[in-house]
Amino acid sequence: MSSASPSWDDARARAVSLGAERMLPSRPAAISEAVGLTSAADAHAVVSLPIADISAMDGWAIAGDGPWRVGEPVRMGADTPSEELRPGLARPVTTGAVVPPGARAVLRSEHGATERDPAGAELLSLNGSGRAASDQPAGRHIRRAGEEITAGELLWAAGTILTPAHVAFGAVAGLDTLEVRPLARARLVVTGDEVITVGAPRRGEVRDAFTPVFSSLLPMLGLSLHSGHHASDSHAAVSEALQHPDEAELVITTGGTSRGSGDWVRHAVEDSGGVIVVDGVRMRPGHPVLLARLADGRPLLALPGNPLAALVCLLSFAPALVAGMTGGALSQLEPLLELDVEPIEHDTRIIPFHRENGRAVATSWRGSAMLRGLSEAEGLAVVAPQDAPAPTLMLPLPWALAARR
Numbered sequence: 001m002s003s004a005s006p007s008w009d010d011a012r013a014r015a016v017s018l019g020a021e022r023m024l025p026s027r028p029a030a031i032s033e034a035v036g037l038t039s040a041a042d043a044h045a046v047v048s049l050p051i052a053d054i055s056a057m058d059g060w061a062i063a064g065d066g067p068w069r070v071g072e073p074v075r076m077g078a079d080t081p082s083e084e085l086r087p088g089l090a091r092p093v094t095t096g097a098v099v100p101p102g103a104r105a106v107l108r109s110e111h112g113a114t115e116r117d118p119a120g121a122e123l124l125s126l127n128g129s130g131r132a133a134s135d136q137p138a139g140r141h142i143r144r145a146g147e148e149i150t151a152g153e154l155l156w157a158a159g160t161i162l163t164p165a166h167v168a169f170g171a172v173a174g175l176d177t178l179e180v181r182p183l184a185r186a187r188l189v190v191t192g193d194e195v196i197t198v199g200a201p202r203r204g205e206v207r208d209a210f211t212p213v214f215s216s217l218l219p220m221l222g223l224s225l226h227s228g229h230h231a232s233d234s235h236a237a238v239s240e241a242l243q244h245p246d247e248a249e250l251v252i253t254t255g256g257t258s259r260g261s262g263d264w265v266r267h268a269v270e271d272s273g274g275v276i277v278v279d280g281v282r283m284r285p286g287h288p289v290l291l292a293r294l295a296d297g298r299p300l301l302a303l304p305g306n307p308l309a310a311l312v313c314l315l316s317f318a319p320a321l322v323a324g325m326t327g328g329a330l331s332q333l334e335p336l337l338e339l340d341v342e343p344i345e346h347d348t349r350i351i352p353f354h355r356e357n358g359r360a361v362a363t364s365w366r367g368s369a370m371l372r373g374l375s376e377a378e379g380l381a382v383v384a385p386q387d388a389p390a391p392t393l394m395l396p397l398p399w400a401l402a403a404r405r
């Protein structure tokens with residue numbers, strides 16, 4: 001970490017700007033493929049919801065006062081009733097059926113009873129519970145056309161990350177294709193001569209913590225894993241890995257960020273014509289993290305090798321890069337009340353926490369090489385430094401909801 005290292009907040013803002021230099025091009029996508037992508041344009045309802053006045057209950061559309069003479073059932077589908085329902089008439093409807101013009105209300109099936117008159121016509125009257133409920137004021141159980149949204153109204157704004165709820169809403173409002181920005185593809189470069197990828201490590205080795213999780217973790221952050229590489233701890237190997245041309249829009253490295261004899265990322269960036277944009281961050285863990293613009297213009301997020309530090313930095317800065325690349329912004333973090341952690345002087349502390357009896361408790365397993373605390377965590381507490389006091393915030397874990405039942 002150099003003396004010019006930014007605060008955690010400043011580094012996140014710089015990551016957004018770095019990403020915005022390489023905004024992803026937009027493309028049309030089928031709505032069924034849009035969850036997790038970013039909307040590149042404002043989206044508008046094609047139809048009003050509901051599209052017509054429809055019944056909210058199974059029962060009868062009624063006009064005037066009862067008893068009512070019962071006509072043909074209204075059928076579901078595009079063949080909608082056009083004939084005026086005159087006072088004294090009723091037509092059976094199911095939930096969602098278009099009510100005929102002239103209908104005053106829908107009488108739900110529990111509240112009416114039918115019988116045949118001597119001439120064989122079907123007559124509908126309120127039954128006991130219908131009379132007790134006095135349930136037929138005008139408009140009762142009719143969902144009015146456009147009561148949720150009208151055709152042409154905004155569904156969501158450009159820059160929105162599309163959730164299953166957006167996609168379901170867009171589908172019922174008549175959309176088939178959306179203009180989106182796709183997931184940015186990341187090239188992952190894991191460095192370290194001691195890092196092994198299978199089996200139990202021997203003394204002096206460590207098992208790679210990152211390769212097994214990045215392919216599923218990156219999509220939770222708006223990225224996809226384009227390719228994974230393992231580079232040994234040499235200037236040549238790390239330089240080659242950083243300069244390798246491919247379709248990835250950004251590069252993520254792990255390890256080799258500090259200033260030891262085996263740490264080559266900083267040199268490899270600079271010697272190949274890249275520019276370090278953030279040289280360490282005033283945060284613990286994770287202070288050696290780097291952000292750079294590679295010689296070919298692609299952003300680089302260089303994560304420290306210690307596993308907790310690396311994942312904390314990934315969760316801190318990858319969403320910021322993605323926000324920049326997709327024309328979005330970082331959302332405000334929620335305050336995390338009642339967490340008892342001492343701030344430190346200059347650095348933001350980021351600590352996994354879980355809840356015990358409803359209270360947030362910081363993990364004891366908070367060492368930057370430890371994953372034990374993170375594996376039990378519900379979120380990360382972001383504790384502002386003493387020299388810039390601010391409320392403790394919660395950085396969500398993207399997998400936390402999926403881990404609950």
Ligand SMILES: Nc1nc2c(c(=O)[nH]1)N[C@H]1C(S)=C(S)[C@@H](COP(=O)(O)OP(=O)(O)OC[C@H]3O[C@@H](n4cnc5c(N)ncnc54)[C@H](O)[C@@H]3O)O[C@H]1N2
Nearest residue numbers: 192195206207208209255256257258263288304305306309
């Ligand atoms: N003289 C100093 N030494 C260190 C400082 C410092 O400020 N001055 N900072 C320490 C901190 S904090 C961190 S974090 C690390 C960052 O180091 P690097 O990014 O250079 O990472 P490495 O040295 O390559 O590895 C650190 C540690 O993590 C293990 N590791 C690496 N890759 C993996 C992997 N894929 N899976 C699991 N574990 C991994 C590696 O074996 C080391 O134990 O620097 C400190 N030193």
Ligand code: MOO
Nearest residue numbers: 285286287309368
């Ligand atoms: O900053 Mo290091 O990342 O504490 O482990």
